[in-house]
Amino acid sequence: MMNFGPIAALLVALAAQPALAQQDETRPRLRPADLTATAPAQAAPDVAAALAAAVATAAPEGEEGETAPREIALPKGPTRGPETNLPLPRFVSLSTDRGNVRRGPSLSHRIDWVFLRRDMPLQVTAEYGHWRRVTDREGVGGWMHYAMLSGVRSVIVDAETLLLRARPRPDAAVVAQLEAGVVARLGECEPDWCRLTAGGYRGWAPKTELWGVAPDEIRD
Incomplete structure (x- = not known):
């Protein structure tokens, strides 16, 4: 009689691989x-075609084969x-x-x-x-x-953990907790706080814990 133990174990292992891969893909993560x-x-073909058409219709007249310079002076x-x-x-x-x-x-x-x-x-x-x-x-x-x-406008959470608060005060009630790397919609901004919307939650966060807004920026 043949021993199917090792073969059966191999088949079980192979059958489990797609399920494990699918589980990893659906797990919510935000990495670089x-x-x-x-x-x-x-x-993507549609994006490339759209850009080519836009550039072709909007580009200024010039000699055939003329291309933009490779380096542009940046503002200081x-x-x-x-x-x-x-x-x-x-x-x-x-x-x-x-x-x-x-x-x-x-x-x-x-x-x-x-x-x-x-x-x-x-x-x-x-x-x-x-x-x-x-x-x-x-x-x-x-x-x-x-x-x-x-x-x-949007911002990225630049702190390890960001507490979204109901009012622009450090002692205000916490509405939600956002992890580093979360992208949120930017609303009004005071000198030190900005109002964010993320994942259906809305609240205030310190500017110093955000990337995407200038330190002296005020928004109504």
Whole structure:
């Protein structure tokens, strides 16, 4: 009689692997990889086509084959963007689930990074045509087409644990507890506190524990 013990054990182990993998994928986590992927990476076909069409229709006239310069001088202090007349630097948010970050301000430049979290805050530091130079909380960045950015403001929790409070006071009741890396919608801001919305909860948090808002920024 054949001994099926080892074979049966192997089959049981193989059958259990998909279930374990599925469990890990559905477990809620927020890691750096959830926000940024490293190159080489390719744009999704619909995104690439949309950007190509936008750039083709909006690009200024020039010689055939002409490309944007590889390096753009960055502002050395608070100033206004040459394309939008908006302040530089300034905070924006990612308007898509997948945003390609390029080495230079054109589709001909390679993709260095891919941002993977819609609504994540980014800081615009320079403008060139329809392109914006952005950085994230970790200092990762490059050039993105303006169509991938939004003026809707958000912040990332920069503290290990953030207590969301009912009022802008350190002794106010705690509404919710947010972990480091959580992205929240930014509302009004006082000199030291900002009102956030995250996961269906709304409350106040100290500015010093957030990334995506300037220390002296006031919002109504």
